[in-house]
Amino acid sequence: xxxxxxxxxIAQSSDISKASAGNALDGALxxxxxxxxxxxxxxxxxxxxxxxxxxxxxxxxxxxxGAAIKIKETKVPKFTAGKxxxxxxx
Numbered sequence: 001x002x003x004x005x006x007x008x009x010i011a012q013s014s015d016i017s018k019a020s021a022g023n024a025l026d027g028a029l030x031x032x033x034x035x036x037x038x039x040x041x042x043x044x045x046x047x048x049x050x051x052x053x054x055x056x057x058x059x060x061x062x063x064x065x066g067a068a069i070k071i072k073e074t075k076v077p078k079f080t081a082g083k084x085x086x087x088x089x090x
Contacts, residue, residue: 036077046084051079055075
């Protein structure tokens with residue numbers, strides 16, 4: 001399912017226009033991004049939790065030359081599925 005299919009599904013299940021569903025989805029995604037950027041977690045009970053994790057600095061290799069390179073520590077978004085979502089999938 002891509003974004004336009006998701007918007008259509010939201011519009012049908014909520015009985016609203018596709019434009020309104022698109023705006024609602026964009027607003028929700030923007031709010032999640034903003035919270036993660038601040039280092040906060042976003043918990044949707046029954047669905048899951050979005051949070052920021054850290055990937056430690058490490059030494060990698062350049063695939064062309066084989067030379068060692070240093071890779072800086074980075075923040076990465078993580079998602080943990082909630083029990084209701086796990087049960088729905090299984």
